[in-house]
Amino acid sequence: xxxxxxxxxxxxxxxxxxxxxxxxxxxxxxxxxxxxxxxxxxxxxxxxxxxxxxxxxxxxxxxxxxxxxxxxxxxxxxxxxxxxxxxxxxxxxxxxxxxxxxxxxxxxxxxxxxxxxxxxxxxxxxxxxxxxxxxxxxxxxxxxxxxxxxxxxxxxxxxxxxxxxxxxxxxxxxxxxxxxxxxxxxxxxxxxxxxxxxxxxxxxxxxxxxxxxxxxxxxxxxxxxxxxxxxxxxxxxxxxxxxxxxxxxxxxxxxxxxxxxxxxxxxxxxxxxxxxxxxxxxxxxxxxxxxxxxxxxxxxxxxxxxxxxxxxxxxxxxxxxxxxxxxxxxxxxxxxxxxxxxxxxxxxxxxxxxxxxxxxxxxxxxxxxxxxxxxxxxxxxxxxxxxxxxxxxxxxxxxxxxxxxxxxxxxxxxxxxxxxxxxxxxxxxxxxxxxxxxxxxxxxxxxxxxxxxxxxxxxxxxxxxxxxxxxxxxxxxxx
Numbered sequence: 113x114x115x116x117x118x119x120x121x122x123x124x125x126x127x128x129x130x131x132x133x134x135x136x137x138x139x140x141x142x143x144x145x146x147x148x149x150x151x152x153x154x155x156x157x158x159x160x161x162x163x164x165x166x167x168x169x170x171x172x173x174x175x176x177x178x179x180x181x182x183x184x185x186x187x188x189x190x191x192x193x194x195x196x197x198x199x200x201x202x203x204x205x206x207x208x209x210x211x212x213x214x215x216x217x218x219x220x221x222x223x224x225x226x227x228x229x230x231x232x233x234x235x236x237x238x239x240x241x242x243x244x245x246x247x248x249x250x251x252x253x254x255x256x257x258x259x260x261x262x263x264x265x266x267x268x269x270x271x272x273x274x275x276x277x278x279x280x281x282x283x284x285x286x287x288x289x290x291x292x293x294x295x296x297x298x299x300x301x302x303x304x305x306x307x308x309x310x311x312x313x314x315x316x317x318x319x320x321x322x323x324x325x326x327x328x329x330x331x332x333x334x335x336x337x338x339x340x341x342x343x344x345x346x347x348x349x350x351x352x353x354x355x356x357x358x359x360x361x362x363x364x365x366x367x368x369x370x371x372x373x374x375x376x377x378x379x380x381x382x383x384x385x386x387x388x389x390x391x392x393x394x395x396x397x398x399x400x401x402x403x404x405x406x407x408x409x410x411x412x413x414x415x416x417x418x419x420x421x422x423x424x425x426x427x428x429x430x431x432x433x434x435x436x437x438x439x440x441x442x443x444x445x446x447x448x449x450x451x452x453x454x455x456x457x458x459x460x461x462x463x464x465x466x467x468x469x470x471x472x473x474x475x476x477x478x479x480x481x482x483x484x485x486x487x488x489x490x491x492x493x494x495x496x497x498x499x500x501x502x503x504x505x506x507x508x509x510x511x512x513x514x515x516x517x518x519x520x521x522x523x524x525x526x527x528x529x530x531x532x533x534x535x536x537x538x539x540x541x542x543x544x545x546x547x548x549x550x551x552x553x554x555x556x557x558x559x560x561x562x563x564x565x566x567x568x569x570x571x572x573x574x575x576x577x578x579x580x581x582x583x584x585x586x587x588x589x590x591x
Contacts, residue, residue, distance in 0.1 A: 117194060140454065143389045144407060151408045151590070160416060164409040169448055179433055187355060199569045205345070212499050222358045239271075239377040240264055246301045259294040263307070264440040271306035271374025272314070298516055305373035312337050319367045328354065328362045340366070343587045360590060373409045387506040389514075391470060398470050400459045402452055403506070410445050412438065439500050454491070458499045461485050462517050469517070479521025537565075548590040 155161045155398075170411040237245075247260045264286060266275045277295065281288040298307035303323035308314035315333050321356065332340055332573055336348045345363065349356045370376065416434045462485065468476035484492040498555070500514035519531045538559060546552045554573045561568050581587075 130427055132443060136450075137498060139447055140451050140495070141503075142503050143386070143502045144404060145275050145386055148407050151410065152443060155408065155410070156445075158437050158441055160413050160437045161410050161444070162413045164411050175309040195324065206470070217363045237377075239267075239269070239374060242377050243267075243298065243301055243306065249296060250297055250300075255286065255290065256294050256297075259286060259291055263291070263294055263298055267306065267374065269374050270372040271303070271308070273307055273309050299498050300356065303370065303373040303376045305370060309373055313367055314371065314373065315366065315573065318373075328352070328358060332359070332362055333368070343583075345589075364368060385504050385505045385511060387511055389455060389503070389505040391463060391505055393457065393470075393508060398463050398467070400456050400463060402456055402579070404452065407448075410441070412445070454495070455499055455503070457489050457491075458485060458496055459486050459505060459514075462514070466517050468511070470507060475534060475537065477533050479518070479531045481520075482518060512582050522566060522572075532576070535568065538566075539573065539576055540580055541581070543577075543588070546588075548588070551585040555587045 139150070142150065155163065168235055243264045244261065246256060247264065251257060251260070263273065263281060266273060266280065268274050273295070277288050277291045281291045293305055299317050300387065301307070304318045305314040308317055312333060316330070319325065319327075319333065319473050320331050331352060336351060339348045339351070342361070344360045345356055349359045351504060352359075358374075370552070386406075387403050391398050392401065393399075415440075462480070463470060465480055465484070465488075466478060468478065482493045482496045486496045487574060491494075500518070503514045505514060514532075519533050522530050522532060522535060542557055542560060554570050554577065557573050557577075558570050560570060561573070577584075
């Protein structure tokens with residue numbers, strides 16, 4: 113077999129993700145608050161980037177820098193000032209136009225200026241500190257305090273003990289009885305239920321704290337806990353020899369107990385949403401605005417113009433550094449402007465498609481996919497996906513995530529597609545209006561929806577019901 117070297121020409125397509133392209137995709141996907149921080153960081157790293165508002169306030173007497181769209185003219189020589197600017201200002205008696213407003217005010221007293229004090233948010237007590245402060249009030253025993261600190265540190269966010277007592281005793285070098293003693297103190301702290309080793313013990317602690325010892329509620333938890341979890345009310349009533357109505361009344365009391373008591377203290381701060389887009393009604397039209405008032409409007413500084421304008425003068429490395437930063441600044445400004453246009457274009461397409469939603473409300477939401485929007489605006493589906501990820505829009509009906517407007521559709525007898533969100537709303541309405549003594553089964557809901565002209569399968573109803581966190585019919589039944 114003869115082996116020889118040869119040359120061949122091949123043509124093939126290959127996607128190369130350059131660093132700039134990767135950064136552009138990240139900027140496109142960022143919400144407004146995150147983008148604001150990134151741009152401020154870029155201004156700190158790139159001396160050629162400046163914020164327009166800052167220049168207007170500080171650049172008194174300086175030449176105005178070009179706007180973001182005119183950054184290519186940064187090397188143009190400054191134009192001579194017009195004759196009107198050079199002409200001396202005429203003496204004008206402004207008192208003729210603006211008379212003294214206090215000329216006839218004899219009782220005017222100037223109010224003293226009030227000192228401004230910055231509002232500092234109060235320090236929040238952690239779950240660990242909340243329990244430990246209570247524990248130290250109850251006992252002064254150093255060994256018991258050391259065990260209590262270890263136990264409290266071993267609780268999870270829900271307030272449950274995550275380690276066995278024997279293992280804790282071995283780690284601390286104490287008797288298991290001492291650990292049980294410290295654990296009993298913790299289980300008596302507020303909120304009631306902390307320090308439990310499982311859900312059953314958690315409920316029993318809260319039952320004792322509420323003075324329900326010896327009642328049917330305690331018997332259900334202590335004797336029929338597995339049937340309680342499976343909501344087998346009739347089986348519990350038969351074993352305890354009571355009526356189903358009594359079981360139902362007891363389970364309603366149990367439903368008011370907290371299965372995760374630790375969350376009452378360790379709950380996270382509320383998450384505030386800043387809409388990236390605003391859809392407002394102007395006359396008979398819905399207009400899309402970009403909510404980017406807090407995002408810095410970038411422009412290129414002309415402070416380094418002389419260094420590049422001198423051509424051969426100056427340090428070569430210095431000019432190369434400025435040229436590199438200038439290219440980076442131009443690219444960043446163009447990317448941000450492209451991001452703005454893309455977001456508005458996608459939202460305008462959503463408004464056109466979901467016009468009935470913006471006009472009448474969520475019940476009129478239509479099926480919509482990312483592919484449909486991408487085809488209408490002439491972009492790739494992945495681009496639309498990035499634009500709608502973690503973005504929110506303020507509408508006349510409230511603030512919604514952009515992903516909310518996309519949903520699959522179900523066929524109706526009229527031939528029109530119905531959004532799956534509308535079907536879920538209809539299922540929730542049927543369950544709320546049902547007879548609690550005879551709840552609607554999934555098959556019955558299918559029959560009602562089919563009478564309304566909607567073609568849907570029973571398994572689809574079951575899936576939507578689970579997504580809505582609605583229990584099956586047998587668990588919703590009330591006696």
